[in-house]
Amino acid sequence: MNGADVPTTILRSLAGFADPAFLGIVLLSLKVTLSAVGLAGLVGFPLGAALALGRFPGRGLVIVVVNAFMGLPPVVAGLAVFLLLSRSGPFGGLGLLFTPGAMMVAQFVLVLPIIVALTRQTIEDLWIEYRDQLTSMGADRLRAIPTLLWDARFSLVTTLLAGLGRASAEVGAILIVGGNIAGFTRTMTTAIALETSKGDLPLALGLGAVLMTLTFTINGLAFSVSRLGARYAG
Amino acid sequence: MRATTSILPLSLDGVALEIDGRLLLAVERAEIRKGRRTVVLGPNGAGKTLFLKLCHGLIRPTAGRIAFAGDHADRRHAMVFQKPVMLRRSVEANLTHALGLAGLGFFERRRRATEVLATFGLADLARRPARVLSGGEQQRLAIARAASVDPELLFLDEPASALDPSATRRIEDLLGELHAGGLTWVMTTHDLAQARRLADDVLFFHGGRLLEAAPAETFFTAPGTEEARAFLESRLFW
Numbered sequence: 001m002n003g004a005d006v007p008t009t010i011l012r013s014l015a016g017f018a019d020p021a022f023l024g025i026v027l028l029s030l031k032v033t034l035s036a037v038g039l040a041g042l043v044g045f046p047l048g049a050a051l052a053l054g055r056f057p058g059r060g061l062v063i064v065v066v067n068a069f070m071g072l073p074p075v076v077a078g079l080a081v082f083l084l085l086s087r088s089g090p091f092g093g094l095g096l097l098f099t100p101g102a103m104m105v106a107q108f109v110l111v112l113p114i115i116v117a118l119t120r121q122t123i124e125d126l127w128i129e130y131r132d133q134l135t136s137m138g139a140d141r142l143r144a145i146p147t148l149l150w151d152a153r154f155s156l157v158t159t160l161l162a163g164l165g166r167a168s169a170e171v172g173a174i175l176i177v178g179g180n181i182a183g184f185t186r187t188m189t190t191a192i193a194l195e196t197s198k199g200d201l202p203l204a205l206g207l208g209a210v211l212m213t214l215t216f217t218i219n220g221l222a223f224s225v226s227r228l229g230a231r232y233a234g
Numbered sequence: 235m236r237a238t239t240s241i242l243p244l245s246l247d248g249v250a251l252e253i254d255g256r257l258l259l260a261v262e263r264a265e266i267r268k269g270r271r272t273v274v275l276g277p278n279g280a281g282k283t284l285f286l287k288l289c290h291g292l293i294r295p296t297a298g299r300i301a302f303a304g305d306h307a308d309r310r311h312a313m314v315f316q317k318p319v320m321l322r323r324s325v326e327a328n329l330t331h332a333l334g335l336a337g338l339g340f341f342e343r344r345r346r347a348t349e350v351l352a353t354f355g356l357a358d359l360a361r362r363p364a365r366v367l368s369g370g371e372q373q374r375l376a377i378a379r380a381a382s383v384d385p386e387l388l389f390l391d392e393p394a395s396a397l398d399p400s401a402t403r404r405i406e407d408l409l410g411e412l413h414a415g416g417l418t419w420v421m422t423t424h425d426l427a428q429a430r431r432l433a434d435d436v437l438f439f440h441g442g443r444l445l446e447a448a449p450a451e452t453f454f455t456a457p458g459t460e461e462a463r464a465f466l467e468s469r470l471f472w
Contacts, residue, residue: 133319
């Protein structure tokens, strides 16, 4: 393929967006990534806030570990989840390995530390500002958590996007635990890796373009919503 | 909501706050009496804010006793901070949040918030985000929020220090109305004219010490210490 063909092939691939197999790959990617990030948010926001406000022995160590896990290599996370979910592993009975469920678990594991670590920092900074006021109104640290999370909501959107970026760009972990099975666990990133190694560059490029477009769209929407909200709420 | 037993007078006895060997505040004896408008006066850094925070229970003294009369004193006093934190929500939601923390149920919160908005002239601003209000409006909301839980005693830390004269006037009128309604308040200021306008009792601080506690007329006509005389003549250096 020479350079002049590239735009054409991308366009042709985008036209193939209506192709059910292609569409299936895109939808599965979205489903896995969005549910993993959504769940990580549900768990990570309160956990991060609790870590910000909690006082217990070993807190410093926990923070260091969580921060370090932000850089957890996806293949290592994939391997760990693979061992846990494999037939002989502790959760083998669930039969999750090589299913979309396993990919969600792997991405959840990758995204959770990012959300916990960034939430912890955001909430800790906000607590410095809010502490006297909330204490004065009768809130202890536990009751302050929902107030702080809600008031930090516009910053936390960015935290969620950081997690989304990690999950949607990731290929190592879901390749290991999902197996890249056509029509079942093949996502955009695993398909790109496969098609590139097979030499089907047009398809890989088309998928890459779709992935980029989706990423820009989601980030653009999130930015506008949080910008508007922040302007409204001050 | 107001209980029958009063939490006043509030009395301080031999109170000291020492951090890292440095004495930040010392109050030999002081009393906040029911129905009196107490003004805590002194230059910047005199310890006025620390005094309020100690009384309000945000900081524990390292020595001495701060005691309210009666048994259930803990939730009967509120505080308005020099820079009140407005939650990132509407004016009304700032009130319902405070009322929720005070233990009011969902519907009761709303009913009471509507009432308070009307009382404090904030009804038109109810839906506005609290953080985009003007300084004067924010201060009024801060006072409304603190007063909404029906405290018997209200601490105010320089409530008008950042406001223009007309907004200051509104705050002072508001404090007059609250006092007429049976609320006892304690306010810090470094503004002598304001202290003269509002005070029944004066607590004069300098260098972290309570130097004088006297009725306003006594303090302004015959101050008992050289520092107070100097402050009243605007020649106190620190």
